[in-house]
Amino acid sequence: MSFVDNVMAGLALVANIESFLALFIGVAVGTVAGAIPGMSATMAVALTLPFTFAMAPITGILLLLGVYKGGIFGGSIPAILIRTPGTPASSATILDGYPLAEKGQAGKALGMALWASCTADLISNLSLILFAGWLASFALSFGPPEFFTLILFSLTIIAGVSGDSLLRGALSALLGLMLATIGLDLIYGTNRFTFGSPTLMGGLNFIAVLIGLFALPEIIAMVWNPKAHEGKTRTLGKNWVTFADYKASFRTIVRGSFIGVFLGSIPGIGAAPAAFLSYSEARRKSPNKANFGKGELEGVAAAEAGNNGVAGATLIPLLALGVPGDVITAIILGAFMIHGLQPGPIMFVMNADIIYGLFIGLIVSSVFLFIIGTVAIKGFKYVADIPRGVLFPAVMVLCIYGVFAVNNNLFDVGVMFVMGGVGYLMMRYKVPSAPFLIAFILGPLLEDNFRQAMLMSNSSPAILFRGPITWFFWLLTAITVFAIARAGFKTIRNARAADAEAEEIQ
């Protein structure tokens, strides 16, 4: 069958009210679920799955994909408005989104998040359609040594999100790495730092740590000093993002989208590191470097482009190889199997109509995301106008409920409160919390892949230099570390020069 035949067959499959309705409902449900802290996109997709059992295959899968895409965008809404990431993927959005909301530009930040999300979504879907075969073969060449070098490189993001002091950023990252060691050791299966408690065997719950670290410090700060914000007006975010804003961030959005596509097509990385990597790249390249972290619109665009760029690309290994890249695609794989479909090379031949039907549905989903996102923002942005005395207690309740709901485990709520205390102390002593989070996500990946690589090679470190991919990332890491060091020395030299000048004047 030719390409046109395939597209027509696909169109015949999806061009009905039922499919589009499913997709629309999916995006709407996902956006709302993503906007609820603790209700991650993963949970939303998992809870939708049983409803698809009785549907036609394509309708059911479009519903799930809609929830997925809606969920990843929806997470940015509370991230911007109440400094609480709705899903782990949106934690990078907080860095500039919340300061913008503080400045009374919540509407602008939300608008940019939506536009960046939709653009990235479209780029991601097009990459899936055009490069699936090529990127998929690439994905399979990533074994533990390649992962190790990729993650080692990704750790350099820490420098990009440390703010003014690299030392404080490193301290924060160290803390994150340490806390990530709690739980079962992957290779030996022994307990680490669990103090004999079964609740600690699974490690600290990621969402509990995330919400504790970001949302609670603001609330504690307000309890500590309830009058601090008086006099500061946090007026209605009526201002909407302009086309000029979008154009100014366009390069960043495209770059972020491709970072998302690249990381998304490799199974096992996920959306949060992509968002952070995109953010740190945007900061490195931007002329407004100093404004990042203080309310820079481009930062929001970068983060959201990064995490939404992943959403379409995770389907590349799923459809082309049958390999699920994360939990969400694993659930979608389950949905395929329940309908007797087996994603993989054969599916492109046997069920080409379904594949092309999905492609068409995905393109339409970007449009739906834009429509639903606009409506959602119109509704949600008034949250920015609620007086803090009313808003913060409500946020607190949401956080506790959300964290409890992840595993229905009260211990997780305790973890959230402790991390809230840690986050508050970090905030008071100006230790940035983003490096903590990155280290907490990447640390275990780095360790596991390193040890898996060592098992593969009988402990010979030479395996870490096998093949061009590892060399590429080693090189990239070396260049980045060199650039960071040079920038550091420059700052010190400039500071000394400034001191010397000041002395001369005296």
Place this chain on the structure above:
Amino acid sequence: MTLRKIAAVSAVALGLSATMALAEYPERAINMIIPFSAGGATDISARAISGSLGEAVGKPLVMTNVAGAGGATGSVAVMNAKPDGYTMLFARVGSHTVSPAMKATLPYTLDDFRFVTVYEINPVACAVTPASGIKSMDELIAKVKEGNASFSSSGVGTLLHLAAVMVLNEFGVENANTAATHIPQKGGGEAATAVLNGTVTFVCTNSSALANFVANGQLVPLMVTTAEPVVGFDAPTSADLGKPNLEQLVGWTGIAGPADLPDDISAKWGGWIGTATQDPKFAATMESLGSVLVSMTPEESSAFIQTQYETFRALVDQLGMRVEG
């Protein structure tokens, strides 16, 4: 009111409430704990049966994921629950036979639960990539004996870990737990991917996790552990290869309550499961996922689980694989 009247009334009331409690279980919704996170194999299986099972029970089933520590967190929650039949657990091979056999530090044992049914069996299959050039179990065993083979699992003390070791042991490999390098992965999906991208030589896991790759010709199945061949798997059964002991090596999902669950409640569950597994829609869903539907009575399921546990435990003790720390 005389004393006698009061006594009579209370006796009647007591009798009534007693018979009501007996006759009307369940009189409210039943809390069903899934000890794994949403979207996993246990979760999908549990949610698939909840429809027809809920109809058989006649009261709503509240499905709750209490995930963490390989199923231990949720299992402990049910172990400590009141044995009134209103808190039940979806038990799984990993959390209820493999972990108890392998982990010394597990906060529960099999005796802490009363199993009321096993409703799903998952055949186990071993597979390699076509690129490895291995075409039969004998060739795989030969490669393992040469000393340069490795296998993946979803973690230490999981079914996948034990399965590979048990298979090697049955095929006469000495020190089966160290003969091939064990490279644990984060989950079942990752374990299959590790074979696919050449990180390890082989994996033994539930056939459903491999069905997709086998159908697409990305992986070659070498053996399945059920007595009957598995649809879509062009591979001999363990009995064909003269290793009928491996038929013990299957995945399963069942339902359990706390150890002190009364007999009548347990019997009721046996009946409900019988009805629920007859539902053609549920059967179709499970079969498309590669499961074999069964409907074990409480006695059968306890015996089945106990036997599997003892088989695993004997192997673990023989090879010194128990994880103590």
